[in-house]
Amino acid sequence: MKRLSLAVTVALTFASPALAAERTTEAFYADAAALKAKGAMALFSGKLRPLMQEGQATGEALRQQRQAAIKRGEKPTYCPPQNAKMGSEEMLSGLGAIPQNERRALPLSVGMLRVLQAKWPCR
Secondary structure, rough: HHHHHHHHHHHHHHHHHHOOOOEEEHHHHHHHHHHHHHHHHHHHOHHHHHHHHHHHHHHHHHHHHHHHHHHHHOOOOOOOOOOOOOOOOHHHHHHHHHHHHHHHOOEEHHHHHHHHHHHHOOO
């Protein structure tokens, strides 16, 4: 399992074609806000599950990168307390706090990392 985590982290770190295809923070935020505006009807949208999976996969990649940095003895990019979790509402709110012109230029992973760093900075 540890080898798999390391392999995924390495693949995400060096897979520049995959990173080039990563959506912007603005595109993700706009889709999420549109679904949120639908209220309960969003459950019937075919866009909800892929959006949730994208957000969870990006969050998991950031978590794995953080853990790999710690194993290498490097300072992690964010420092949550033990067993800390961030809900989708809080993440969406944090992404919305990033100015729109910046969200347009940020890959989703960078936007999410900013939110995580704001909530759990390393001291």
